[in-house]
Amino acid sequence: MSKKIIASFTVSRLEILDEQGRTDAELMPDLTDDDLVRLYELMLLTRQFDQRALHLQREGRLGTYPSVLGQEASQVGSAYALQNSDWLFPAFRELGVFVTLGYPLAEIYQYWNGDERGLLCPEQLNIFPICIAVGTHIPHAVGAAMAARYRGDPIATACYFGDGGTSKGDFHEGLNMAGVFQAPVVFIIQNNQWAISISRNHQTAAETLAQKAIAYGIPGIQVDGNDVLAVYQATREALQRARSGGGPSLIECETYRMADHTTADDAARYRDPEEVQRWQRRDPLLRMRRFLADRGLWDDARQQQLETEIDARLDRAVAREEATPPARARDIFAYTWTEMTPRQKRQLQQLRDLRELDHG
């Protein structure tokens, strides 16, 4: 008889760029100056798009909207590592990912204005529809990854969800299956500390979310989610491993939801304003801007110019969105099945009968 340690595990955390904009040269990812500037530009675009969306919602020009304020690095950094052939399975608070992949801005506004046609993914991108239901898309991402593996496609799938999503049964099932079948999927947790009004401490007793990977026999890592370089590096490694047959990975991006859960929420009712202030100092854009300025890649003039350019771009996107004619009721039938079922045909006829009332 004996009792002995049969296995022990460690959890790593990756930080490359600190709050002052200093970097660890040894850990620096292989990125050109253009890439570094591009990362910052994408984060700024995300932030300004986000701010505009909040204004539009308050003006009655957009539906309920979930702000990504504070999570720009976690989203832009991870998406920057994706290739067009990879598949994206988003939750719903991934604006920065969409922006980075080059999704048309007008269509993002269109979707948040309640028009599902905004989710019609452009040909060159591989993006599944936004998934509002928490965590239900995790098994889908695993399934798509398994399919890619059977077909021998050298791609990976990237699945985004929040800290709240890790408490779902789908998370367990998805990660377990991905581990067993070595599916080429990268699970990217946007740990923004709050699942609506449930804090991270009330979400799980586990010290990190990254360590959940251990139970499924897959690599897991925590990264400073407000450090765009660390997020990029960790995601890039995980994606390369997946594409080359190395199986799935879990990445916990530790970040913070600076805004309310959505425009229909008031976070001041349940969270300490001091906590928000603490995270303010860790702003992902601020540190990247400092870093670029130190390298001579950025200055105030460029900042101002870019802000103006982005504003003009957003103006055009909003104008395009607002000029789009609304969907017609009958479109529901056109987009559900390739061919309508008898029941749907009856329903379409009923709709037409009702419409006849309009014409008297």
Added chain:
Amino acid sequence: MKESLFEFILPDLGEGVVEAEIRAWHVAVGERVKEHQSALEVETDKAVVDVPVPRAGIIRTLNHEVGDRVPVGSVLLTIATGEFEADSVPAPAAGAVVSPVRKSHGIVGVLPEAPSAGPPEGPVTEAPVVSGEKKAVPLRALPRVRALAKARGVALETLRGSGPDGRITEEDVLTAAGAEPSGDAGDSGRRVPLAGLRRRIAEHLLEAQRRTAFVTTMAETDVTRLWTLKARQRDELAGRGVKLTLLPFFMKATQHALAEFPRLNARVDEAAGEIELLAECHLGVAVDSREGLLVPVVRDVGTKSVVDLAIELQQLAEQAESRSLSREQLQGSTFTLTNFGGFGGSFATPVINYPNVAILGFGGISEKPWVVEGEIVIRRILPLSLTFDHRVLDGAEATRFLVRVGQFLEDPGLLFIESV
């Protein structure tokens, strides 16, 4: 000079928000504003929200005042947009308040609503076309409402929708069909939204039930003498335009009894763990209005005569009916009365008007056999129901208070003895 007037409609700022209270205006009439510039701060059920304007231009009107509760869909303010010469357009006086209107009107002629509703691209066959080439605004109504209209023989195009974006509601159809819009009789099987005043009543009552340890005690009192007194004075006061009811007497009796039992004229400070005994006597009086229960407050009952109270109650009832009671008139009660006798009830278990400590209910007066000095006689009997917060006082004290109110009502002369 070519100017168009843009009406900024209060949007649904959350999910299912039905109204918002104006907390502050950040802009003034005549001020030039940029798109997305913050114009006002409002408070909804969910949050305090800064509201920016969707158009650049010059503020022409601010249609509400701070403190107003504004339903979603109302015009908040108007902005002169487009090409205009600011100096040549007479601006309304600062702080001008105009009554909300729904459709857009240009200074010169009628203009399209907003660019966002611009003409659709390509052929759209479903847009209903009425006379000539003029495009009609599409009818907005749910299939259920359309089916209802068909069943009731109501032509939808003749209706003006009262819902969001001019949507035609079931009520619109029922009203047009001649049915009572809010009566329950024809509404069986219909789902009525718990909105506006009804919802606030619901929330308030639920809060009272959750936060108090409520007990109801009941008593009957002989008000024959009071009845006679009222009948005697009624005609004389009617000549002065005052309608005398028993309610002012009930209020005076309550006020005097409260002076003797201060724990019933109090509120619980839960944060401090204290009972705050209140010096003043402001009586909330439950009033049944068309849209539901309202509780206006009569202040400083101790300084007012029965006639004063009768006049004030008359005014409050009129205001309640026209929904013109101010917030101040609905706040600050120290104790509440509810007079449901008029509807035929006798005893009840009224719900405390939190944060009051108790509520006194007056049932219907009826003639009953009553024993007076060993004889059975017919007297006018008033049922009393007192609900109190058992956290603050016990049954014995509450019952003594109730009996005391009963004594004053039984022998109104006692009020004369007690009054200072």
